[in-house]
Amino acid sequence: MELAYHGQRNREASVFRSSYPFSAIYWQPSGPRCCNCVADLALLLMTSGSSGAAKAVRLSYANLDANSRSIAAYLELSSTDRAALVLPLHYSYGLSVLNSHLIAGGSVFFPGISVMDGDFARIIDESGCTNLSGVPYSFELLERSNFRTSQSKALRVMTVAGGKLNADLIRLYRDHMRTKGGRFFVMYGQTEATARIGFVPPESLSDKEERIGTAIPGGSLTLVDDEGAPITQSGTAGELVYRGPNVMMGYGMQRSDLSRGAELEALNTGDIAVQDEHGFFRIVGRKNRFAKIAGLRIGFDIMEQALLREGIAAAVIGDDAGLQAYVIGEDSVERAQRILAQASRLPANLISATARDNFPRLASGKIDYACLQDETRKRRAEPRVVSGNVFDAYARVFYPLAVSRKDSFVSLGGDSLRFLQLVMELEQLGVDVPDGWERMTIAELGTHHPAVFSSKRDGARGLPTHLVLRAIAILLVVIQHETLWPVPGGSGVMMLLVGFSLARFQSTHLLAGRLSLALRSAINVLIPYFLIVAAYAVIWQTIPWASITLTGNFGYAEPERHEMIPYLYWFIEAYVQALIAFALLFAIPAVRRFAQTRPFTFSIGLLGFAIVARFSLPLFIEIGGRQIFAIYWVFHLCVFGWCAGFADSPAKKLVLTALVALVLGYLAFWETVWIGTTVKHLTIFAALLALVYMPRIRLPADTGRFVTLIATSAFPIYLLHRFVPELLMAPAAGILPVAAFHLMAIAGGVVAGIAANYAVAGLRNLLSRYSIERRTELRSA
Structure with missing residues (x-):
């Protein structure tokens, strides 16, 4: 018998011939024993404890030998069999897999990875495993990982025990193994019977998948009523009783129990079962x-x-x-x-x-x-806590998604826009949101006491730094677009916040490969964007394909030729392209595994790639001054923000700060072509330092509310601010003084965005209320 173990780090299987460290008390036949224990006692194994306290089961060498031989017999094991052992050895089922293959002269392979791992099927196939045993939960996980679609050439036997497997899954794996020329065994057992008690022969797995079958070779099954009298009539429920050489010696509750010999001839399983006309048993309940x-x-x-x-x-x-x-x-x-x-x-x-x-x-x-x-x-x-108001706030913000009280902001696929909207909603409800609230369930958040929003409280806690930076960034964008003063950097800070938001809100989904949830945040951005594109298309009487395809920032189209909408919307194109880049990267399982184990190291590696792209691609792509809108020109800023989200220790913060200072310092003072470039990169550098070293920024209460309002409305402000001076104020362009015109245009752009944000929120709330009322009516009906 050989034991092959496949480790997580070493992808080559290693063969162990020494004893495996079982998580149970096991006496070797020739080794020393407790002076008070009987010679037959071989193993103390704990029951599962699924419905109560676990108990120690005393098993003898004869129990282990008999059950191992019985299992090997009905599974028809031989020296050519190799089991993939994914069950713990301190669990009777897992130990029985080891022992039954040991007694048949076969081998056991320890994959060392979860059945959910993308490499699981390949690894057990390459190891030559012929048998795979699991509990019902194992098969649920296998089904999620599309195990049945894998090409496992050697697998000939699969077994399930340890609980009731869903009938649909039984049929699926029964048919799967039959098409492969293999067999699927449904088995039943208890630790008190060493492991196995009954099994269903694969050829008898018909449309009655709920059956546990007949007794294993060498054993017998009967039913008794509440008084212990035998039940012989089919279809009558009674307690299942097993007799066989694998029935335990008894329970071990204290030290003195180790000196007792075998005390049981029959095992009252505690399961209530019925026997059909074919002699097969079916569990209908548990006595306790x-x-x-x-x-x-x-x-x-x-x-x-x-x-x-x-x-x-x-x-x-x-x-x-x-x-x-x-x-x-x-x-x-x-x-x-x-x-x-x-x-x-x-x-x-x-x-x-x-x-x-x-x-x-x-x-x-x-x-x-x-x-x-x-x-x-x-x-x-505990006193019941009603979190209806918090639940309603989530339902409004995430409409039309279905929301439950078990959901959290992150699990719902929340993004920075919804984060800000929800902050406003919760503040209006007076809910005291602690740090990290976005990962708390709605039910948990509803238990927090109402907050007293005073200037003292706001000054003590402060606002999240990313919220303050968002407000500053959008104001910089509006001011620069109107005045052309050398105050650029707003869009760079916004790109920085894109990466930070991905790390904070979407990294859980990206690292788990749930790409649809990670990309869901783009919907709130693209819907209003495409409405604006549609408006331009109607006015121009042509379709701006570059904007439709979100590629206008690649420098091949011109707004003057109506091939794309104005340049200022390049940020949305770059935002979507950055999301797609992250999604494509995390679609690769190997990348996800590395990022899960070493997130900051992965982030720095990704940053290196983005920096190389920033400095090398312009040498090969000639689009003139339009290159400042291209994704390769700004992607490193997005990755800087992503890295800030994972810089959770002083050492990591220092490494990131050094890299940022090196790159942005070079761009600000060496590659710069005018003062605006220097201001831009110094602004981005200051914003990144604030993200990394200042989680919150203290502001007076009134200022904090104003900043929150601007931050919440940042996206509609970005979309609409140029319509104010270019459309609404166009007649006053030659009448008002320049300074007054600029001031009114900036204020008007901000107000337009805030008004649009309130209008959208009102519409969303109205639709949400209607949806809730409609569902209530349907349930009542």
């Missing part, structure tokens, strides 16, 4: 997974099955106080309550459902019901 509620005996497993039939994944618990269901997804809560009321015949006030992102699980992959019971007890003991 029942409660008498309002005089009715309610089986929690039966309730879970009722929900699952309606497509709702749930974990159901309960006690005398009522039935509690935990479901995946906020949209399943009301439907789950309705289904449970029908299935249990309990009054609605004794049934509650709570949405979760996922279920707590044990190392075996089973749902941790004990954890859910603790969670339920704690929630009942």
Whole structure:
């Protein structure tokens, strides 16, 4: 027997011939034993503890040997078999995979990576694995990673145990293995029986996928009623009892138990089952997974099955106080309550459902019901907190996306624009938002006490630096576009904030490969942009294709020829191109893995690439002065902002500061062609230092509210500010003094943007309210 281990860092499999460090108390046959323990005691293994406290199971050498031989027999294992072992060895199922292959003379391969890893299928195939065993949760993860589409040549056997696998998945993997000429085994077992108790022969996996099959070779299964009398009639439920040489010696609760011999001949499994006319058993519940509620005996497993039939994944618990269901997804809560009321015949006030992102699980992959019971007890003991106002604020800002109380700003794919809108909404609600609130769920945020917004409080905490910089940047853009004074740098700071926003709000999605969520932020930018493009197209009676394709900043089109809209919208094109660049980069699994393990190192490497592009590409691309709008000319600024988002230690901040000083110093004082260039790069440098070293900026309360208003309206100000002087004020151009005209144009552009922002927010709120009312009417109907 050889044990092959595939490590995370070393991509070559290593062969170990020494004993593996089991996470259990294991006596070697020839090694020393506790002086008080009996000679037959080989192993103390903990039960899963999925529905209560875990207990130590005493297993003998005879138990281990018998169960290993039985499993090897019905799986028809031989010395040519190699198992991919993804289950922990302190779990009876995982240990049985090792022992059954050991006794058959086969081998075991330890992949060392998750089944969700993109390389998992390739690695086990290259290792020559013939067998793969998993718990139901393992197969759920395999399905998410498209395992069935992989070309695994050697795999001939797959097995599932450790809980009930969804019938659809059983059919999928049954058919998958049949098409490959292999076999799929559904098995049943308990630690108290060493591991395996029953299995379904692959040829018997028909349309009754809920069955656990018949007893393993050498064992027998029967049913008994509440008084312990045998049940022989098919279709009658009773407790499942197993007899066989693999039944444990007994439990070990204290030291003295180690000296006791075998105490059991039969194992009362605690599972309630029925036997069909073919002799196959089906689990219908758990003996301790029942409660008498309002005089009715309610089986929690039966309730879970009722929900699952309606497509709702749930974990159901309960006690005398009522039935509690935990479901995946906020949209399943009301439907789950309705289904449970029908299935249990309990009054609605004794049934509650709570949405979760996922279920707590044990190392075996089973749902941790004990954890859910603790969670339920704690929630009942705490005063209920209503977060409806916070929820409504999220629903308004993220309309038309569906929002649940388990969502957070980041999980919803929030961006810098929505961040600012939500800050305003929460401030109006008087919610005290702590640092890092964007990663808190809506329910958690709703528990924070109302804030007292006074000048003292605002002065003490200050505003987020990126919010202040956004307000300053848009004002610089408006002023420079109107006056042509040498105060450039606003657009550069905005590009810096694009990268910082990606790092802060979208990096979780990018690193996880959820590119659609990361790109969702572009929708809020592109919709109003394309409305403006459409307006120009109508007025010009032609289509500005360069703007439609977001490539006008590449220097091949001219607004004068109506090929693109005015140059000032180049920033939107560069913004979208930067998003696409990040999405393409993180679409590569190897890049994501490296960025996940070493985010700052990856960021510096990306910065190096962007800097090289900035200095080298202009040598090969000749578009004259238009190159200042090209993505390669400004992408390094975006990456500077991205790096600032990951500079979370003094050393990283120092490295980033040195690189910024070197690059921007060169551009400001060596490559500069006029004073405006120097001002521009020094402004960007100051903004980056503020991002890295000043998380918040203290401002008086009134100033803070004004800055927040400007920052929140920054994008509509950018879109609309030039329409004020060029359209609305055009008749007054030769009448007003130049200074007055400039001042009114700047103020008018800002006011136009603020007004547009309020109008859009009002429309969004109106649509959101209508949507909520409509859903309420449909549910009532």
